[in-house]
Structures are given as C-alpha cells and as structure tokens.
C-alpha cells in the first residue's frame with residue numbers, strides 16, 4: 001500500500017561531499033559548499049531527509065562496514081551540528097554484477113525507504129549527480145533532480161546515459177533544495 005509521507009532522498013558522493021574517488025576515511029570527507037545549509041533548510045521546512053548511497057567500497061574490500069558506519073556517524077553529527085538531519089542512511093555494499101536489488105540504478109533503496117518511512121513516492125524527490133540516481137528515481141516513481149557534481153564534463157556524460165531526462169537539472173544541492181521549496185510553496 002502506498003504511504004502518505006513526503007521525503008527528500010539524497011545521494012552522498014558528489015552531492016553532499018566532494019569525493020570523486022572511493023572514500024575510505026572520514027579525513028577524505030569534505031562537505032560541498034552550501035550543502036550543510038541546504039540540509040538545514042530542508043529540516044527547518046519540515047522535510048524528512050534520508051540518504052541512498054552506492055558504497056561498493058565495501059564489496060571491493062577497500063573499507064569495512066564498521067569503517068563506513070563510522071564515516072556516516074561523523075557525517076550525521078556534522079549535519080546535525082549545522083541544523084540539518086538525515087533520518088536514515090541506506091547503502092548498497094555490492095558491486096556491479098553482484099545482481100543485488102539495491103545498487104542504483106536499481107530502485108531497491110528507495111523502495112525500502114518508502115516501506116520504512118511510509119512514503120508516498122510520488123511526493124518524494126531524489127537528488128543525485130549520476131545517471132544511476134536519476135534512473136533509480138524514475139523506476140521508483142519520485143521526482144528526480146540531477147546536480148552537476150564535482151567533476152568536469154560530468155553532467156553531459158550523465159545526461160547522455162539517460163533515455164528520459166531528469167525532472168530538474170541544477171548546479172548543486174543548494175539549488176536543488178531551493179527548487180523543491182519553491183515548487184512546494186506554489
């Protein structure tokens with residue numbers, strides 16, 4: 001049965017933090033300018049925020065599950081310090097070819113979030129910087145927002161891999177949040 005709540009689902013790498021390589025320690029985690037304020041803004045506006053992140057770094061054996069949980073605990077503490085809140089972090093530890101249902105572009109993490117948080121996916125947003133995020137969002141039936149990410153030429157590359165374009169395309173998380181709040185206010 002479809003849920004009733006709305007939520008904003010966010011990707012991690014390239015949206016919240018500026019990592020372009022596999023992140024294997026908290027020392028590598030740098031918040032993208034404006035990201036912390038944007039998350040606080042969502043919280044103040046009453047939005048439920050969860051994260052859905054592919055972390056094949058686990059499946060590849062580059063970081064332990066405990067190590068990743070530690071990174072996420074520190075990330076969430078920093079976000080809360082700034083006035084924001086991530087209610088839950090969904091992560092896929094698998095690699096391409098493992099055949100799991102959670103690694104984006106599969107929609108498994110979004111569907112799990114919907115079940116856990118009683119979400120009406122048609123009222124939810126997914127913000128990500130990869131074609132994988134957009135495709136997962138489209139499969140789950142949420143409104144999709146592509147951000148430019150932190151690598152040169154990235155948006156063009158991502159858009160080229162999508163049959164259906166994202167609902168919105170903006171520079172970064174801050175712009176995505178502004179777009180959501182503006183759209184929901186009308």
Ligand SMILES: [Mg+2]
Pocket residue numbers: 011012013014015128129130
């Ligand atoms: Mg990303």
Ligand SMILES: [Zn+2]
Pocket residue numbers: 092093094100101102103
């Ligand atoms: Zn998975």
